Structures are given as structure tokens and as C-alpha cells.
Amino acid sequence: MDGEKMDKTPMYQYVINDIKRKIEAGELKPHDPLPSQIDLAKAYGTSEITSRRALSDLVQEGYVYRIRGKGSFIQENPAFAEAKPIRSIYLAHLNHTIEGFNHPFFSNMFDGINTVCEENGIDFHLWDIGPDNVLPNDPHAGIILLTSTANDSFDPSRLTVWQQENRRMVTVHFYYPHLGIPYVIVDNLTGGYLATQHLLSLGHRRIGIIITGNSILEVNQEFSLRLQGYRLALSQHQIPFDPDLIACVSGFDERAEMGEEGFRRLMALDEPPTAIFATSDYKAFGAIDEARKRGMKVPEEISIMGYDDVKVSAYSYPTLSTVNQNTHKLGERAAEILLFEMKEGGGQLLKDEIVPTLIQRGSTGPAPRRQADPS
Template structure:
């Protein structure tokens, strides 16, 4: 493009003004892609630094949004909308202990949120709602809402009220479809299926599972779905479901101790399993410790499968087969929904389920002959 610029307008500002003009005249429409900063630099015969500055400032002014790995796009402008563009995202939780956030489920999710916020000039902060369920006062803030607590209880009337106030929010990890609140979750059913299918593929037919909760009627959403995935994999391979192979552990917090106790419960059976799917890495490592104490070799005598892909699983001995929940993608999608997709959704419920990834390692092997 031959640029005829007779005034002293900085080139980055010239690029911005030209793109704004194209938006105003309809040449560029909402959600149309923009050229990359490399291509913009070539088009306007300038440097990549200049084109990067132009794109960054267009994002700051609300004309453009970015999606990681996809590019820059024209922001949707609705004349009727009174709400200002979101400039801050809060991850709101209810009295969770800060050490919970060191778990990769949260740390990787935060990385995903930060990435999207950083690319779009949006601040990101952690927010404790406290016992009074207090949200940030800024009505234009975006809220990524974690509704689980240690007891997995949440005052649903608060959610209803926030929905009626049209707070800009999306829930993660747990969801409430009847309220129409956008949500992003991990597909735990598929995760449970992948873990069990992996063990079946190694020849195991007698597979135990250790689940946190009092009973099949008293477990939370995530563990219930992992158990459903376990049952689905068995069904598809014509393996009868045996309730004795489900070890329910009546505790609220994940721990190595739970895994050890679950392992011992399963090994007391007259026909014990040759493989165990522990529905968290903590429990899986506890099961491996208990197996070692019982004189059993992992995986030669018993295969053990975890869930979460914690860093310590890589250096456990043997290294732990597990399921990565891809929560970085959960964070990315939650931020993208708040920043780019709410305005054009109307009454349609926005939802996304992130598929986990199987991570096979040394703790699982062929069924003993």
C-alpha cells in the first residue's frame, strides 16, 4: 500500500485512524480478522514495532480484540449497550485457602487467563468473596466465578441475584444450566473414560476405582462424572460393573492418606483388582505407597492410574500415568467469553467443555498373566 501522508501524524496513529475509518464505513465488520502485525507493516510500509503499537492501542480503545493463536479481530460495537468494555477480570472464589491455588488445576488456569488478558490490555486479579458473598463494586468488571468450597456448597440464590443484575460472569469447574450463566468446565466424563480405557487397553479387566465422597449419591460433580466415564469404558468393552470395585472415601480434601486407605480396601476383596484408577494424583501416589508397603510391584503386580497431572507425578517412582485436565484452555476460554462473546450471545447459553489428555507413564503396564 502506498501511503500518502502529508501531515505529521505518527505512523502508528495513521494505521489506527485508517482501520477506524474502515470500521465506520462498514469495510471492516464485527469479528472480521485483521492482518498480522507483519502483514500490516508490509501493507503500510512501516516497521513491525509500529504496526504492533497500532494493534495494541486499538485493543486498548476497544476497537480490536485478540484470541491467542488465532489473531486480531474487529470488536463488536452495539450502540444500545450502555456497559463499558471490560477492563478488569476477577477470579472470584469463596474463602478458599491460598495454598489450594498452587494446584496445577488453578495455576495453569490462571496462566491461560493472564495470557488472554495480557494480549488485550485487561487487568487480572484474584478476589475472595468472603462470607458475605461480596463481588467487586465495578459493574463493568468481568467475573470468572468458582462456586465450589471445601464442602462444595454455594448459596444459589446469590447466583440468581447476580444473574438478574446482569453481572458479567462465567463459572468454571461447576455449572448451573438452569440459570443461563455461561460456563467452562473440564469434560470429566471423558477424562474418566480415557483413564479407564487406557487400563483396559493394557489387558486389565478387573479395575478398581478410588473416589472421594460418601457414596454414589453423595459425591460432587467432578468425581461423579469421572465415575460415569469409568462405567462407560467398562460397558463399551462388555466388562461387568462390580460395585465392590468402587472404593468411596468419606473425606472433603484430597490426600495421599485417602489413596492408601482406598488401596487397602480394594486389596481386601476376595478377587482384588489388577489395576486401580485413583481419581486424583494425591490418591494415586498414596495407592502406590501402600502397594510398595504391601510388597507389590508397580506396575508388574498392580497398575495405578492418577488424574490431574501434578508435577510430582513426573518424578514419582515409578512415574505416574495420569490425565491432564487442560485447565490452561479453561482459563483462556473463560476470559475470551467474557471479553468477546457475551455481547453477541443474546439469550443463548454460552458453554464450553474442555477435553482432557491422557498422559501414560510407567505406573501402568500389562495385566499380570
């Protein structure tokens, strides 16, 4: 460190001011690398948390840019930086329950957001926008918006209002690309494709799907995309799409009973499937229970595929083949876009799609010999 800190300025602000001084004096030039968080902390005799916050604020103020895996560098035109740094990030939602947030989709996403926040000295909180759709009274907060579920009453016109207020927002899970709002989503189409392709690779050619919705025309955004992935995988194997193999079951909260109902419908067909893709683990557990009641062996007589990778799926019997949505990464990316990539008034559409991962376990196996693909 070049000089001693003589006043009561917070240490993170002292680091910021000193780096700005070096930029203005020409000691640091555009695209020069900065020390790592650890080395910066050593240089200023402070903690790594302090150096993280200093670097984060310099990024948000436009003095520094980051390249993943390479480090932090001085911006080309830092003199024009005017953005005020984000001090807090809120996951804003409408009417989600604490019980629902225990689902790994949400809990892993929260952990991902919090990981980035802790690394950069940022507070992270949940915020229910309530029936009046009200955001925190902090115009400089970063907002990760979880806007829509099957039972909420979110008013999309509020998005335009918040844009006019220059709120720094990114949406997750659902998205509104026509408004130019940055978003991060899980690639549900790829997830549905991976689940179906896995069953196809095992020789199954008659594959049923249990999906949440009152009808095939009343399926929400995420399940609709999983259905598209299912159809895409079938088409690539020249297997005709059969609407009879779609079991739509009504419900809001995913429940095992929905899987039981869907299984019964599919097994009642004149030519029942040899494998079932249940579009949530809870429905898959219900399908397995119903198969057991009928004396059917899983996976020897019927393969059952889930989606979500809830914790118990690794310990059930049989263990459940499923799709992990990688929502920890979704949370990380949402926070990173807010903190490091979004510029006030920039008008650019930032987006990211997180690719899910297939988890192969014991509930899926080769198609029964008499029904397997003769090829």
C-alpha cells in the same frame, strides 16, 4: 497512519477512534479484514500491547469480530455497538486457600487467563467473594466465577442477583446451565473414560476405583462424572459393573492417606483388582505407597492410574500414569468468552468443554498373565 496524533488522547484510544472514523466514512466495510496486531502496531507507530488493547476494545464494543486462526474483521452493524469494554477480569472464588491454588488445576488455569489478559491489555486479579458473596465494585469488570467446593457456603441465589445487575460472568469447574450463565468446564466424564480405557487396553478386566466421597451417593460433580466415565468404558467392553470395586473415601483436600485407605479396602476383596484408577494423583501416590508396603510391584503385580498430572507425577518412582486436565486451555477459553464472545443482554448460553489428555507413564502395565483377558 493517515494523520498525526496532535492531542493527549491515549494511543490505544486514538487507534480505536481512527478505525471507527474509517468505518463511519465507508473506508472499512462490513467483514473487511483488519491488519494483525503486529501490522496494526507498525501502521500506527505504537507497541503491540497498544494494538492488542485497541482491537480488544473494538471487539467488546461490537465494531469488530474475531475468527480464531484467521484474524479480525469489521462487524455487520457496528453502529449499534454500545457495550462498554472490560478493563479487568477477576477470578472470583469463595474461601479457597493460597495453598490450594498451588494445585496445577488452578495454577495452570490462572496462567491461561493471564495469557489472554496480557495479550489484550487487561488486568487480572483473584477476588475472594467472602461470606457475604460480594463481587468487585466494578459493574464493567469481567467475572470468572469459581463457585463451589465441598466446604464452601456459596448461595446460588446470588447468581440471579448478579444477572439482574448485568454482570458479565462465566463460571468454571462447576456450572448452572438452567440459568443460562456461560461456562467452561473440563470434560471429567471423558477423563474418567480415558483413564479406564487405558487400563482396559492393557488387558485389565477387574479394575478398582478410589473416589472421594462419603458414599457413592455423596460424590461431588467432578468425581461423579469421572465415575460415569469409568462405568462407560467398562460397559463398552461388556464388563459388568461391580459396586465392590468402588472404594469411597471421605475427605475434602486430596491426600495420599485416602489412597492408602482405598487400596487396603480393594485388596481385602476375595477377588482383588489387577488395576486401580485413583481419581486424583495424591490418592494414586498413597495407593503406590501402600502397595510398596505390601511388597507388591507396580506395575508388574498391580497397575495404578492417577488423575491431575501434578508436577511430581513425572518424577515419582514409578512415574505416574495420569490424566492432564488441560486447565491452561480452560482459563484461556473463559477469558476469551468474556472478552470476545459475550454480548451484553444477549441471553445466549455460551459453553465449552475442555477435553483432558491421557499421560501414559510407568505405573501402568499389562495385566498379570494369570489374570489377563484370555482373548
